[in-house]
Amino acid sequence: MRDFSRDTSALALNTATLGHNLDGHGAGWSPEQVIDACAERGFGGIVFWRREIGTRAVQIGELVRAAGMQVVGLCRTPYLTGREAGSDAEVTASIDMAAALGAPVLTIVTGGTEPGSKGLEDSRKRLAERIAQHLDHARACNVKLAMEPLNPMFGGNRTCLFAARDALGVCEMIGDAQVGLAVDVYHVWWDTTLPETLARAPGRILGYHLCDWLENTSHMLLDRGMMGDGVADLKAIRAAVEAAGYAGPCEVEIFSAADWWQRPPDEVLDTIVDRFQSVC
Ligand code: ZN
Numbered sequence: 708m709r710d711f712s713r714d715t716s717a718l719a720l721n722t723a724t725l726g727h728n729l730d731g732h733g734a735g736w737s738p739e740q741v742i743d744a745c746a747e748r749g750f751g752g753i754v755f756w757r758r759e760i761g762t763r764a765v766q767i768g769e770l771v772r773a774a775g776m777q778v779v780g781l782c783r784t785p786y787l788t789g790r791e792a793g794s795d796a797e798v799t800a801s802i803d804m805a806a807a808l809g810a811p812v813l814t815i816v817t818g819g820t821e822p823g824s825k826g827l828e829d830s831r832k833r834l835a836e837r838i839a840q841h842l843d844h845a846r847a848c849n850v851k852l853a854m855e856p857l858n859p860m861f862g863g864n865r866t867c868l869f870a871a872r873d874a875l876g877v878c879e880m881i882g883d884a885q886v887g888l889a890v891d892v893y894h895v896w897w898d899t900t901l902p903e904t905l906a907r908a909p910g911r912i913l914g915y916h917l918c919d920w921l922e923n924t925s926h927m928l929l930d931r932g933m934m935g936d937g938v939a940d941l942k943a944i945r946a947a948v949e950a951a952g953y954a955g956p957c958e959v960e961i962f963s964a965a966d967w968w969q970r971p972p973d974e975v976l977d978t979i980v981d982r983f984q985s986v987c
Pocket of ligand 1: 855916
């Protein structure tokens with residue numbers, strides 16, 4: 708397992724941690740401010756959300772690399788399944804934005820169950836079909852597609868993948884190396900089968916997302932914990948991820964409306980560096 712105690716090169720910031728994915732949250736820093744603050748602290752990369760990028764993808768990508776970091780990924784495609792599924796044109800546009808940023812990975816939050824369906828089988832088939840339709844374009848753009856399974860409490864309207872094994876099942880249906888999964892501590896910490904599941908998925912892990920599960924979670928979307936403040940076994944989860952061959956960035960993604968989004972970004976970033984080196 709990698710030793711992070713004196714090395715932050717694998718540390719990446721998902722800008723949602725500063726409130727950037729939702730209107731009216733966080734300190735409202737520009738991409739330039741985020742880039743400078745992360746570079747100063749030795750972060751290795753940044754993950755942006757589409758809403759921050761607008762038409763400046765090429766420029767922002769260049770600024771990140773000029774600061775000595777990588778654009779690690781982009782969040783995210785529109786939903787691919789369910790009542791709120793986006794159009795093919797929107798999916799293509801999200802792939803194009805990732806390519807323009809120089810982001811090697813585009814995250815997929817799948818969307819919910821297909822209208823009129825029961826259970827999950829129809830939705831997962833539809834998901835596999837829609838991803839397959841976009842693979843050639845993603846390949847041409849050098850962008851891999853990472854399905855992120857979400858905690859089962861997000862079933863219904865937000866996801867049809869609840870565990871790493873569900874995402875791997877869809878990977879197997881698609882059968883293409885351009886697609887894999889992202890492992891997010893918030894969504895997998897409860898899953899005692901994670902090590903066995905990931906062991907049969909060498910090369911499929913495209914991202915690892917850090918936060919913590921608070922013992923008393925007060926809001927299912929917006930009350931994630933800072934690493935070390937909760938009950939997830941962070942080192943054990945990373946051990947499973949790395950045993951499956953993952954050696955990429957560790958992306959801190961903390962949605963925290965009542966706590967971390969209320970604090971000055973400098974404090975949040977300093978805390979992340981400290982916790983990354985000590986508890987992750
Ligand atoms: Zn995540």
